[in-house]
Amino acid sequence: MPTLGSLPERDGSGHTIALEDECRDLEALDVRLCLVDETDAFEVRRLGLAPARPKRPPAYPEAKEIVHVGAYCGAQLVSVAAFVVEPFEDMETGPAASGRHWRIRGMATRPEYRRSGFASAVLYHGIRLIRKRAAALLWCNGRTTALDFYLRHGFSRIGEERRLPGVQPHFHCVKILEGR
Numbered sequence: 254m255p256t257l258g259s260l261p262e263r264d265g266s267g268h269t270i271a272l273e274d275e276c277r278d279l280e281a282l283d284v285r286l287c288l289v290d291e292t293d294a295f296e297v298r299r300l301g302l303a304p305a306r307p308k309r310p311p312a313y314p315e316a317k318e319i320v321h322v323g324a325y326c327g328a329q330l331v332s333v334a335a336f337v338v339e340p341f342e343d344m345e346t347g348p349a350a351s352g353r354h355w356r357i358r359g360m361a362t363r364p365e366y367r368r369s370g371f372a373s374a375v376l377y378h379g380i381r382l383i384r385k386r387a388a389a390l391l392w393c394n395g396r397t398t399a400l401d402f403y404l405r406h407g408f409s410r411i412g413e414e415r416r417l418p419g420v421q422p423h424f425h426c427v428k429i430l431e432g433r
């Protein structure tokens with residue numbers, strides 16, 4: 254079982270790069286990053302998460318703290334993610350009880366806007382915001398089809414692929430934020 258201190262910063266594949274480096278050309282991208290209303294994010298999730306069907310807002314009513322981040326290209330909301338306080342239960346120790354574990358939910362980019370850096374920008378902005386709230390660790394159930402996105406941004410894959418009824422095959426993906 255991994256502990257907070259034992260996770261590697263890189264996954265060994267050699268292609269992990271620092272998030273800040275990935276996003277240093279944000280000015281070159283026609284993007285506006287901001288907090289968004291969950292209702293506005295729903296349409297992006299409906300298109301972006303197919304064949305999964307996202308829950309209608311409020312999708313995470315149990316969340317103690319939640320930050321909805323979005324990227325606009327012009328007037329169009331093109332990429333979204335929710336950052337939610339939720340302990341990563343696979344960790345045997347750590348500051349979970351103090352609410353310093355955050356989970357990414359509903360990360361999606363409109364299909365026609367993919368591979369342009371918008372989800373990276375959303376991730377970057379979300380991490381900046383939750384770091385201000387003392388986040389120590391960020392995790393998600395990263396779809397197998399999106400695994401390269403998370404690895405590229407310094408997440409580590411934990412354990413085997415998970416296959417559960419009604420859920421897209423995925424891996425636990427974890428990124429340590431504290432001290433980095």
Ligand SMILES: CC(C)(COP(=O)(O)OP(=O)(O)OC[C@H]1O[C@@H](n2cnc3c(N)ncnc32)[C@H](O)[C@@H]1OP(=O)(O)O)[C@@H](O)C(=O)NCCC(=O)NCCS
Binds near residue numbers: 360362372405
């Ligand atoms: C995963 C997803 C959010 C990525 O959004 P995006 O805006 O295209 O991401 P970015 O353009 O910022 O991608 C940055 C890098 O991540 C990697 N990446 C992103 N999508 C990838 C894919 N489908 N396959 C392989 N690598 C991918 C690439 O290295 C990419 O850089 P490059 O385009 O220069 O090669 C988007 O593909 C999506 O909405 N997928 C469907 C929903 C989903 O899987 N959400 C995640 C659920 S956990």
